């Protein structure tokens with residue numbers, strides 16, 4: 001029985017409710033009147049229900065789809081402006097006791113080189129990331145109670161925050177590790193993590209159990225209810241995501257939004273971010289064996305529909321996607337991207353040789369961070385290395401209320417300029433620096449408040465003279 005307030009996975013992701021939603025959406029895919037009313041509701045920027053959103057996803061009227069795309073772009077700009085936040089993944093260990101059939105780290109894979117970073121190696125990776133210009137990381141590790149216990153993850157977080165190389169610093173560490181207990185979420189919270197990220201992979205229980213034949217991850221309820229435990233543990237920024245390609249995308253989309261509704265209904269705070277990974281080729285993994293792959297157009301449609309349905313949630317696209325695809329979806333509401341990523345353990349300090357493939361997936365966008373930063377600016381986006389909110393205590397419902405009232409933009413925009421300036425001073429190529437400085441000049445004019453603009457000018461001058469880490 002569908003109940004968004006329930007703490008049971010099979011009630012807040014009720015299978016029959018998802019199927020009814022898909023039938024409803026198919027039935028109304030050409031219902032112009034209903035679609036217009038849903039678009040009009042979305043334009044109020046307060047979000048849509050999973051049923052309404054599913055109708056937009058199924059919509060077969062091209063001119064209405066175009067309207068959704070335009071609205072997605074508008075909503076992103078109204079909430080977050082033209083900044084795109086940058087991050088990088090950091091792989092700590094690929095030891096894993098799970099058996100996810102789509103991931104090369106599955107325990108039966110004997111080809112892959114198993115690696116786990118020592119604290120010295122973590123420090124080397126962090127210095128390499130700082131030297132690229134990164135300030136925000138997403139930690140990744142397989143599930144392994146003896147190789148990667150929570151104590152190891154906590155030690156790595158401590159090491160990461162402690163490294164200050166030249167002007168570098170990692171100011172926000174997001175964590176993507178296996179579903180765990182409330183007690184361990186409390187420990188992560190105390191270690192000062194930003195967002196706790198856990199991809200559902202698929203919400204379809206039967207498929208989920210088949211795709212995860214053994215290991216603790218096999219337990220659908222344990223995995224699906226993890227965000228509730230994280231929130232009980234005091235982590236109020238959580239990141240959702242599904243791995244598109246495993247199951248029918250319309251099923252995943254509806255269930256993903258049901259999960260967001262559930263978090264809002266129970267905890268009063270929806271997801272901080274939603275990621276939209278698609279399955280990729282990797283060692284021992286052939287994406288062609290999964291028959292639910294989606295085209296780039298469908299992928300774009302999913303991004304736009306998520307954006308108009310949960311307008312205050314950050315949306316993340318990684319280097320799994322090519323430059324061309326990222327170009328296609330950036331104007332449809334993406335607010336955060338990775339750049340210069342290495343998806344192997346230890347790959348920043350020492351890029352691994354071809355034959356020693358320990359990467360979790362093939363990276364499609366192989367450009368350097370500097371190239372990505374320049375490319376963003378060429379398209380009118382301000383690359384941002386901002387980490388201000390979590391450090392200013394703007395998390396959970398505090399963040400959401402600022403976001404929903406569209407006030408967060410008053411922080412995002414000037415912070416983007418300040419952190420871009422730091423990047424230009426410390427890490428950019430001459431060409432990127434020149435382009436960035438011109439962009440900052442132009443963007444400063446757009447700050448509506450004289451007080452904030454003057455303060456931003458003052459901070460920019462201080463950065464020029466060597467000071468760092470200003471924020472609104």
Ligand code: SF4
Pocket residue numbers: 096097098099100103104105106107141142143178217
């Ligand atoms: Fe392990 Fe995660 Fe890969 Fe599954 S997806 S095999 S849990 S690293």
Ligand code: SF4
Pocket residue numbers: 085384386387388389390408411412413415
């Ligand atoms: Fe993100 Fe907050 Fe910075 Fe905006 S001000 S970019 S929401 S951390």
